[in-house]
Amino acid sequence: MSEPSHQYDVIVVGGGPTGENAAARVVEAGLSAAMVESELVGGECSYWACMPSKALLRPAAALADAKAVAGSREAVTGTLDAAAVLARRDDFATHWKDDGQVAWAEGAGITVVRGHGRLTGEKQVTVGEAELTAAHAVVLCTGSDAALPAIEGIADIGVWTSREATSAQAVPGRLVVIGGGVVGCEMAAAWSALGSQVTMLVRSGLLGGLEPLAGKAVQAGLKAAGVDVRSGVQATDVVREAGMVVVTLDNGQTLECDELLAAAGRRPKTDDLGLETVGLRPGSWLDVDDTCQVTAVDGGWLYAAGDVNHRALLTHMGKYQARVCAAAIVARAQKQELPIKPYVPWTATADRTAVPQIVFTHPEVAAVGMTERQARAAGLRVRAVEYPIGRVAGASLYADSYDGTAKMVVDITRDVIVGVTLTGPNVGELIHAATVAVVGEVPLSRLWHAVPSYPAVSEIWLRLLETYGL
Ligand SMILES: Cc1cc2nc3c(=O)[nH]c(=O)nc-3n(C[C@H](O)[C@H](O)[C@H](O)COP(=O)(O)OP(=O)(O)OC[C@H]3O[C@@H](n4cnc5c(N)ncnc54)[C@H](O)[C@@H]3O)c2cc1C
């Protein structure tokens, strides 16, 4: 790790996936960059989010795939080996050490500065005793952490958040999950597959921001796996007694469990970031324009990318914003005029039109763009069609009773797809085709000539277009 000099072209605060990409991009373009990291280079994603959670989920999906096909089904004679799954997860979290990521960053020419960064004024960041100055820009990439729901006692009894749910070293006998968003659904699926008796407490349906068919499919999958999904009921009070957590519900019932997971959303890591020194409110999400410049700060030197700007709390979108804001910083450093319009390298257009997401439950959910409801609310003239994926030849080959649905939302005026949602085994690998169609604004009449291979699950594209009337 290099000793920080004190003047850099760009200072990035936060070395998660977003910060790493922002720093690497500006360095590639010939600027100098310091990246300040208070915990582990690689961020939440590498150690307590995407990678360990998917490492927990993948073995269950592999087992389900094997069980879904006559012939291989007969070869499956046991259940998941929880110890082996946890050990493989530990490997994917690189045993919570960041030597590899630090070596990568330094190899990329980034100066890694260990410690907690705070703004102290325009283009000024302090890290302990060191005062760093940026010639061009400061990029805040400090991410988010779990928000505890307003439940009596929850802050005092040591509950699980996403951190513990992705790094626990033993399988709890009984796990109660509060929240039916992506973290709640994925972690309920993972720990139930590893042997926990899981109860979910959800206010309404699962996966609220997606098409309703997604939450319904995941709820059915969780129920089939033995998860007790309780809707419309809320925890009001939690206590830990004799090593056990007792949850009181608003219907007067109580639940006992060994661990309680709070999966009720995120909060920005901006409490102790010196925001007040530049006129911003500590603890707030940071509003940015499409170049990721913080809108409430004058002078054009402060950017915020990734979770902390609350545009799309996903690693791939943080990395995209990093590429976008690095392009803007480099161009502005070269005194170039930057026309702000869709789909240029320095505008994060996809944040508003084409955010893809995969939920790695069983069944998987994959979605991009707008739901039908969102498209109508945006004032579009819309027609939506659905098709059962299991009727496609490739899907019936993939699994004996492939259960899944595809939904396509079309903007009738422009004859283009504005949203796609898929449920079913392995549909995550299909969603990028939809993303290309949405971003490319490919007219359906042209998409008709994108012929899917036979017999692959991607023939769902042909079926959707036929159902639409082509
Ligand atoms: C359980 C779970 C599973 C997820 N799975 C997926 C998934 O499968 N796919 C996906 O796309 N997204 C997933 N996400 C979301 C994904 O983790 C985040 O969108 C992503 O980590 C955001 O990246 P970031 O770089 O903006 O922030 P982070 O990854 O949070 O990194 C921010 C970094 O900044 C550092 N930092 C904070 N404040 C300071 C400071 N003042 N000084 C110095 N350093 C500081 C932190 O230590 C951290 O290393 C998941 C989230 C959770 C909780």
Ligand SMILES: NC(=O)c1ccc[n+]([C@@H]2O[C@H](COP(=O)([O-])OP(=O)(O)OC[C@H]3O[C@@H](n4cnc5c(N)ncnc54)[C@H](O)[C@@H]3O)[C@@H](O)[C@H]2O)c1
């Ligand atoms: N596979 C992936 O891409 C992946 C996986 C995990 C997380 N993520 C990202 O991380 C972010 C955070 O996920 P999350 O699931 O923590 O948040 P979320 O905002 O997606 O869901 C939180 C859920 O908790 C519910 N909730 C809030 N307070 C509650 C209470 N008191 N009782 C019951 N329910 C309550 C909310 O209604 C909501 O449904 C998401 O934006 C997601 O995109 C992505």
